[in-house]
Amino acid sequence: GAGVSQSPRYKVAKRGQDVALRCDPISGHVSLFWYQQALGQGPEFLTYFQNEAQLDKSGLPSDRFFAERPEGSVSTLKIQRTQQEDSAVYLCASSIARPPYEQYFGPGTRLTVT
Amino acid sequence: EDKVVQSPLSLVVHEGDTVTLNCSYEVTNFRSLLWYKQEKKAPTFLFMLTSSGIEKKSGRLSSILDKKELFSILNITATQTGDSAIYLCAVPGGADGLTFGKGTHLIIQP
Numbered sequence: 001g002a003g004v005s006q007s008p009r010y011k012v013a014k015r016g017q018d019v020a021l022r023c024d025p026i027s028g029h030v031s032l033f034w035y036q037q038a039l040g041q042g043p044e045f046l047t048y049f050q051n052e053a054q055l056d057k058s059g060l061p062s063d064r065f066f067a068e069r070p071e072g073s074v075s076t077l078k079i080q081r082t083q084q085e086d087s088a089v090y091l092c093a094s095s096i097a098r099p100p101y102e103q104y105f106g107p108g109t110r111l112t113v114t
Numbered sequence: 115e116d117k118v119v120q121s122p123l124s125l126v127v128h129e130g131d132t133v134t135l136n137c138s139y140e141v142t143n144f145r146s147l148l149w150y151k152q153e154k155k156a157p158t159f160l161f162m163l164t165s166s167g168i169e170k171k172s173g174r175l176s177s178i179l180d181k182k183e184l185f186s187i188l189n190i191t192a193t194q195t196g197d198s199a200i201y202l203c204a205v206p207g208g209a210d211g212l213t214f215g216k217g218t219h220l221i222i223q224p
Binding site: 004031033035040041042043044045046047048055056059091093098101102103104105106107108 | 118148150155156157158159162202204207210211212213214215216217
């Protein structure tokens with residue numbers, strides 16, 4: 001596709017529910033990143049895939065957060081038993097290769113936990 | 115720990131003014147510095163800088179990196195209302211993910 005796409009664009013979940021956020025990277029991009037952006041803050045790194053391999057998950061805030069990219073293309077970020085502090089915009093980015101190549105971002109999924 | 119500090123955090127100017135946004139960084143293994151513009155949704159890529167002292171330019175926007183002093187500036191000349199946005203500076207950290215600053219919220223008044 002022309003750019004990174006994410007779905008859904010908006011998600012409202014009741015506390016305790018599980019959610020799944022999807023990212024379709026730019027075709028051919030090897031690297032895929034997930035970020036969390038709280039209001040008024042810059043994005044914060046969550047996890048990184050190179051093809052299907054999750055090379056870094058040091059930014060995932062708790063074991064309720066899980067990400068996968070089984071075929072090296074589409075990725076899913078899953079949050080189990082959502083909490084109010086999980087409310088944020090979740091951004092996905094892809095890059096043609098490992099840094100220092102530039103990352104291109106999707107529009108994000110705004111998650112609100114009530 | 116990698117760190118990016120941007121200043122000012124917010125800035126209000128009039129259309130036609132020139133603005134300079136600042137970004138200082140601390141990173142264990144410097145590879146590049148990136149600037150993004152964020153309006154209501156996705157950050158959009160502006161520049162990537164890897165070499166010190168070489169200006170990158172795109173229309174009214176330009177950026178330069180000083181690797182000795184560990185900072186970069188983003189200049190916007192002849193500002194327009196469409197330049198209103200949050201400008202983010204970022205560096206790849208040890209984990210390959212980007213470490214972002216908090217951003218500069220720029221407002222251009224007509």
